[in-house]
Amino acid sequence: MAKQEDQFKKVLSHAKEYGYVFQSSEIYDGLSAVYDYAQNGVELKKNIRDYWWKAMVQMHENIVGIDAAILMHPTTWKASGHVDAFNDPLIDNKDSKKRYRADVLVEDFREKINEKINKDITKAKKRFGDAFNEEEFISTNPNVLRRQKQMDEITVELTRVQEENDLEGFRNLILDLGIVCPVSGSKNWTEVKQFNLMFGTQIGASAENSTQVYLRPETAQGIFVNFLNVQKTGRMKIPFGIAQTGKAFRNEIVARQFIFRMREFEQMEMQFFVKPGTQKEWYEAWKQTRLKWHLSLGMGAENYRFHDHDKLAHYADAAADIEFNFPFGFKELEGIHSRTDFDLSQHEEYSGKKLQYFDHTENKSYVPYVVETSIGLDRMFLAVFSKSLVEEELENGTTRTVLKLPAVLAPYKAAILPLVKKDGLPEVARKIMDELKWDFNVFYDEKDAVGKRYRRQDAAGTPFCITVDHDSLEDDSVTIRHRDTMEQKRVKISDLKAIIKAEVDVKKWLQKM
Ligand code: GAP
Numbered sequence: 001m002a003k004q005e006d007q008f009k010k011v012l013s014h015a016k017e018y019g020y021v022f023q024s025s026e027i028y029d030g031l032s033a034v035y036d037y038a039q040n041g042v043e044l045k046k047n048i049r050d051y052w053w054k055a056m057v058q059m060h061e062n063i064v065g066i067d068a069a070i071l072m073h074p075t076t077w078k079a080s081g082h083v084d085a086f087n088d089p090l091i092d093n094k095d096s097k098k099r100y101r102a103d104v105l106v107e108d109f110r111e112k113i114n115e116k117i118n119k120d121i122t123k124a125k126k127r128f129g130d131a132f133n134e135e136e137f138i139s140t141n142p143n144v145l146r147r148q149k150q151m152d153e154i155t156v157e158l159t160r161v162q163e164e165n166d167l168e169g170f171r172n173l174i175l176d177l178g179i180v181c182p183v184s185g186s187k188n189w190t191e192v193k194q195f196n197l198m199f200g201t202q203i204g205a206s207a208e209n210s211t212q213v214y215l216r217p218e219t220a221q222g223i224f225v226n227f228l229n230v231q232k233t234g235r236m237k238i239p240f241g242i243a244q245t246g247k248a249f250r251n252e253i254v255a256r257q258f259i260f261r262m263r264e265f266e267q268m269e270m271q272f273f274v275k276p277g278t279q280k281e282w283y284e285a286w287k288q289t290r291l292k293w294h295l296s297l298g299m300g301a302e303n304y305r306f307h308d309h310d311k312l313a314h315y316a317d318a319a320a321d322i323e324f325n326f327p328f329g330f331k332e333l334e335g336i337h338s339r340t341d342f343d344l345s346q347h348e349e350y351s352g353k354k355l356q357y358f359d360h361t362e363n364k365s366y367v368p369y370v371v372e373t374s375i376g377l378d379r380m381f382l383a384v385f386s387k388s389l390v391e392e393e394l395e396n397g398t399t400r401t402v403l404k405l406p407a408v409l410a411p412y413k414a415a416i417l418p419l420v421k422k423d424g425l426p427e428v429a430r431k432i433m434d435e436l437k438w439d440f441n442v443f444y445d446e447k448d449a450v451g452k453r454y455r456r457q458d459a460a461g462t463p464f465c466i467t468v469d470h471d472s473l474e475d476d477s478v479t480i481r482h483r484d485t486m487e488q489k490r491v492k493i494s495d496l497k498a499i500i501k502a503e504v505d506v507k508k509w510l511q512k513m
Contacts (some may be wrong), residue, residue, distance in 0.1 A: 006294075008327035011386045012258055018403070020044065020385065021259060033252055033263045040460060041381070043411030043441060045266075048380050049245050052268045052409060054506055055293050055513065056243045056373075063241035063270065064234055068222025070247055071213050076221050077198065079350035080343060081315070086217060087194040088253055089170055093181035094188040100181075101254045102135050102170045102192045103162065109179050110154045111329075113147050120144055141196075159311050167192040197250045198261065199263075215249035220372060222246075223271045224343045228355055231273075238357055238368055239282065241272040257328060259378040266377040273368040275359065276341065282371045283338040284320050289513075290336060290373050291322060296512040297385045297406045305330060315342030324383045333383055334375035341367040384409060388461065403461035404484055408509040413440040413500055414464040415457045421446050429468045432478070432493060440500055458483055464500060 015021040020041035023030035039044050057065045076377060077083045089102040120143055125132050138144055155178070161169040170192040180187055198217050204210030216222065223242045230242050245268045252261050259265075274282045287306065294304055312377040313317055317338050324333040344355045344367045356365040388405045409414070416433045418425035426446055436442045445453050450467060457465050465481040472478050477482070481488045482497060491499060502508070 002349070003357070004327050004329070007389075008258075010391075011327055011382075011389055013402070014389055014403070014459070015041070015258075015385060030109065033256075033261065035259050035262060035378075037511050040411040040497065042460075044385070044405065044409060045377060045381055047411070048384065049266075049268065049377060051297075051509070052293070052375070052377075052380075053243070053245065055510055056241070056268075057351075059510065060241065062236070062239065062246075063243055063272075064230060064236070065243045066223065066226055066228060066230060066275045067246065068219070068244060070216050070249075071203070072216060072221060072225070074211065075350050076225060076347075077214050077217075079346040080221050080224075082198055082214075082217055083196070083348070084198050088166065088197060089192050090253055091171065091174065091192045092190040093184055093186065094190060095186045096181050096184035098181060098183050099253060102174060104254050105174055105179050106158050106177065109177055110158075113151050113154075117144050117147050120147075135427060163311065165194075167194070168363060193309070195251075195253065197252065199249045199251055216247075217250050218268045218374070219244045219246045219269045220271060221343070223269065224347055224355075224370075227271075227273065227344060228353075231357060234494050235359050238359065239272060239274045239278070241270050243268075243270040244404070245269075248503045253330075254270050257326075259327065259382050260328075260331065262378055265379075266342065267374060268377055268380075269372065272371045273337075273357070275362075276366055276369045278339045279317065279340070279369040279371055283336065286371050286373050287322075287336050288322055290334060291512045294322060296410070296509055298512075299406070304333075307332070311428040313337075315339055324379075325387075326383065327386050333374065333379050337372045338370055339370045341369050343370065344368065380395065399457060400458055402458040402483065405461040405463075406509065407463040407503045408506055410461050410463050410504070411441060412443040412457075412460070412462045412467055413504050414496075415443040415445055415453070415462050417450055417453050417465055417467045418446050418469055419450055419469040423470060424473060425468050428472055431468075432466065432468065434495065436497060436500070439497060440504065453504065454481060458490075463503060466496065 018040060019038040022036045022038050024034040024036050027296055028411050053065065057063050090099055091102045091105065092099050120141065121134060121137065124137050124141070125134070131214050145435045157173050160166070161173060171189060171244065172190060175187065178187065199215040200212055202210040202213065223244055226242070230236060231240070245267060247264060248267050249264050252263055272282060272286065291304060295301055305323050307321045307323050309319040309321070317336045317337065317340050321332040322334040322336070323330040348355045349366065355367060357368050358365045358501050384405060388403050390402055390404060392402060394400055414436065416436070418429040429444065429446070433444050445456070447453070454465055463483045467479040467481065467485070469479065476491055476493050477490050478496070479488050480491050480496070
C-alpha cells in the first residue's frame with residue numbers, strides 16, 4: 001500500500017514537473033478537483049482522443065460523430081432523470097465540519113477489510129513457500145472467512161440502503177460499523193442527505209427573464225436528442241452508432257485522487273442503436289471490442305478486469321465497468337451499459353416528438369435500444385501516464401526515470417539534438433526538424449550535455465532522440481536512440497521518417513485490436 005501511495009505521489013509531481021498537468025488557478029491556491037492540461041498534457045490528451053475516435057468512428061462505417069453543445073434545454077435533464085435522481089448521499093462530521101459521501105465511507109471501510117485479507121494471504125505465501133495453495137487458504141482460513149463474511153454483509157446492506165434510498169439506514173450502517181471521521185477521529189455524524197451533482201446556471205440577462213439551465217453531467221444526452229436528426233440526414237440503418245467527445249461537469253463532493261475524479265472532465269461516449277431484443281449480444285460484443293482497444297496499447301492484460309454491476313440503474317438491463325489497476329488499486333475506467341429504450345422513450349414523452357426508427361426489413365417502427373460505451377478521457381490519461389512512469393536501475397548502478405508512453409500517444413515523437421551548439425550542427429538539426437515536423441510533433445533541444453538531454457526526453461516520454469554530430473556533416477547520417485531500450489543506431493537522415501513512422505503509426509497499434 002505504501003508503495004502504491006509512493007508511486008501515486010511520483011505521478012503527481014512528475015505530471016507537474018514535465019508540463020503535463022497543473023492545478024487550475026494555481027497562483028490563487030487552486031480550485032479543488034479542477035485541473036489544467038499543460039503543453040505536454042494537451043498533446044497526450046489529444047492523442048488519446050484521436051486514438052479513440054479513429055477506433056470508434058473512422059474504423060466503423062456505421063458509426064458517425066457529433067459535437068453537441070454543453071448547454072441543453074433544461075427539460076433534457078428532467079427527461080433523463082438527472083434533475084430528480086442524479087444524487088450522492090452526503091454526511092457531515094459535526095466535529096471536523098468535513099463532508100463525505102456516505103457510500104464512499106462505507107466502501108473505504110470495506111476495502112480496508114479486503115486489504116487485511118490480502119495481507120493475510122501475502123504472509124501465508126511467505127510462510128508456506130511453494131507449498132502454498134491460495135484457493136484452499138481463502139476457503140478455509142478462519143480469519144479470511146470471517147473477514148469475507150463481514151465484507152459480504154456490508155455489501156448486502158449498502159446495496160439495500162442505496163436501492164431503497166433509506167437515508168436513516170445509511171447513517172445506521174455507518175454508526176454500526178464504527179466508522180470514524182478521518183480528520184477528527186470522531187463518530188459524531190449528521191443525518192445523510194441527498195445532494196444533486198449538476199451545476200446549474202442561468203441563461204438570460206435579468207433575474208425575471210432568466211432560465212435555469214445546467215452544465216451537462218454527461219455527453220450522452222446530446223446524442224439522444226439528436227438521434228433522429230443524425231439517422232435521417234446520415235440515412236443510417238440500424239444497428240448504428242453516434243460518437244461524441246466533450247466536457248462534462250459534476251459537482252463531485254469527494255474530490256480527490258487527482259484527475260481520477262474531477263468537477264470538469266471530458267468523456268468519450270458512443271451510443272449504439274440496435275433492434276430491441278438484440279441488445280444482449282451487442283452489449284457482449286462492445287465489452288470485448290472496448291477491452292481490445294485498451295489492450296492494443298500494450299499496458300498489460302493483468303491491469304484490466306471487468307466488474308459486472310449487481311446493482312443496475314433503473315434504465316439498464318446490463319452494465320459493466322472496465323476497471324484499471326491505478327496506483328491506488330483497481331477502479332472504474334470505462335462503463336459499458338445496455339440502456340434499453342429508456343432515454344429515447346423519455347425524450348419522446350417529454351418532447352412530444354416521435355423518436356422512432358422505421359425498420360424496412362421488419363416493416364415497422366420502434367424505439368431502438370441502446371448500448372453505450374463511456375470512458376473518461378482524463379481517467380484514461382491517468383491510466384496511461386501512471387502505468388508508463390517507471391524508475392529503472394541501470395547496469396552502471398544509476399537509475400533513470402522514464403515515461404514509457406505508448407509511442408502512438410507520446411506528445412513528441414522525436415527530439416532533435418545537435419551534439420554541440422556550433423560547427424554547423426544546429427543548422428543540420430534544424431533542417432531535419434523542418435522536414436520531420438510535417439509528419440510528427442518534434443522537439444528541438446541544444447542545451448546541456450547530450451546525456452542530460454537524453455534523460456530529459458526519457459522523463460518527458462519522447463520515444464526517439466536524434467543526435468546530429470560532426471560525422472553527420474560528412475555522411476548525412478545521425479544517431480537515433482530508442483527511449484525504452486536506450487539502443488543507439490547510426491541511420492541515414494533520409495530514412496528517419498520511415499523509422500519513426502514504423503513505431504508511431506496509428507495503424508500499427510490499432511491493428512492489434
Ligand atoms: N453516460 C454514462 C455515464 O456518464 P458514468 O459511469 O457516470 O456514465 C462514464 O461515467 C465515465 O466517465 C466513467 O467511467 C469515468 O471514466 C468518467 N467519469 C465519470 N465521472 C468522472 C469524474 N468526476 N471525473 C473524471 N472522470 C469521470
